Amino acid sequence: MYGHAAQIPEGWTAVSALNSILEAYGDLERRVQQRITRRWGGVCAHCATSCCRVDICEEALESVFLCRVREHFDQPGDFDPRFGWLGPGGCRLEVGRPPVCYAFFCDEIRNSLTPEAREQLDRLGSIMDRVGRVGPRGLHLVELTDPGDLEEINLDRFLSYADRARRALHGAGP
């Protein structure tokens, strides 16, 4: 029941609270992704190697929260055992990727930056990780494997983290 029943705003049900979390999470993920793609997509497009790995893709299968995010946003469900979510044009998931997919930047990108810009990049890349630290028993949303845990997400903390993240995205960044 979302941490404590009292945390659900008046008139909301557990379902509407979860839907609200899914909406806000997906919206934030899209914004983070757009920011990274706009700035660094060109480097990745010309790179001969891929940072993606099936074992990372699998994190998105194992987390009941990320599964719900993908369902909510009608994402592809056909996980490929060899390539995971990776397709010819890159990742096939618009949302519901593991947070680490936004946190890793290769040496080519990192070494091209000033220390200050690297710090900004790390802050941007860690947004989806930070916002997900709201599961029950200290678990991250990515670590939730029991569907019952979805009702124990700390709604207040999530909304506060998401709001802070949105403001950070509006601020200076790479």
Ligand code: SF4
């Ligand atoms: S970006 Fe997509 S394809 Fe790449 S590791 Fe993450 S989930 Fe897998």
